[in-house]
Amino acid sequence: MPYADVHSHIDLLGDVEGALKRAAHAGVAAVITNGIDPSSNRKSLELAKSNPIVRAAAGLYPTESAKLSEAEVAEEMAFFRANRDMLAAIGEIGLDYQELEDRIRQRQLFLRQVELAMKIGKPVIVHSRKAEADVVEALVSAGCRKVVMHCCMGSIKVVKRAVDAGFHFSIPALLSRSSHFKAVVNAVPSSLLLTETDAPFLSPVKGQPSEPAMVAGTVAAIADIKGLTAADCGNIIFSNYQRLFR
Numbered sequence: 001m002p003y004a005d006v007h008s009h010i011d012l013l014g015d016v017e018g019a020l021k022r023a024a025h026a027g028v029a030a031v032i033t034n035g036i037d038p039s040s041n042r043k044s045l046e047l048a049k050s051n052p053i054v055r056a057a058a059g060l061y062p063t064e065s066a067k068l069s070e071a072e073v074a075e076e077m078a079f080f081r082a083n084r085d086m087l088a089a090i091g092e093i094g095l096d097y098q099e100l101e102d103r104i105r106q107r108q109l110f111l112r113q114v115e116l117a118m119k120i121g122k123p124v125i126v127h128s129r130k131a132e133a134d135v136v137e138a139l140v141s142a143g144c145r146k147v148v149m150h151c152c153m154g155s156i157k158v159v160k161r162a163v164d165a166g167f168h169f170s171i172p173a174l175l176s177r178s179s180h181f182k183a184v185v186n187a188v189p190s191s192l193l194l195t196e197t198d199a200p201f202l203s204p205v206k207g208q209p210s211e212p213a214m215v216a217g218t219v220a221a222i223a224d225i226k227g228l229t230a231a232d233c234g235n236i237i238f239s240n241y242q243r244l245f246r
């Protein structure tokens, strides 16, 4: 049974090769590494070119996009377009009200990337912090349907609104320690669940970076909550990945 880590930043791992070996050994067949700025977007593409299980996503993260000039944003959008065949998704993009004050510009930059993703037929991998309801509302009004809500800390009410819109939820490896994510897994139908690590962040083990191999444990924990066998749960989640990231 193959696994997929749909949201990671493997360029930030100290030992990328070791982590990918351990991932392959654990049965991980796909790792989507996400860019957040021009330099990590290029790294994301390089990693995908040189590792068979790695796929690239590129995007401008809210805090990073805020630092760029209009010309730099336009250049990056042209870069996404030019490399569309290599991209599994546009991400990591989103809204962050904890880090940034300027909500109007954030929303503009977010929506520009969402519109581009829709135009080139790619899913978006979305970060939302203290902004979950606005993120869902912005995506629904844009008519965007291919959405991964990554590590969503929003209320179950907002989660349900996103489920109604057909959005997917990627569940981090710290699920086993988080009552919030247990509630999210309960609220989201199996057909909309995905697994992620956000490697090297959001580790379930204190003082140790998370890495893609950890999605195997997340699938087992989801299976428990959903009352499925680990094999059935893994197959459902992997086919969700395949359907969304064709």
Ligand SMILES: [Zn+2]
Binding pocket: 007, 008, 009, 034, 092, 198
């Ligand atoms: Zn991330």
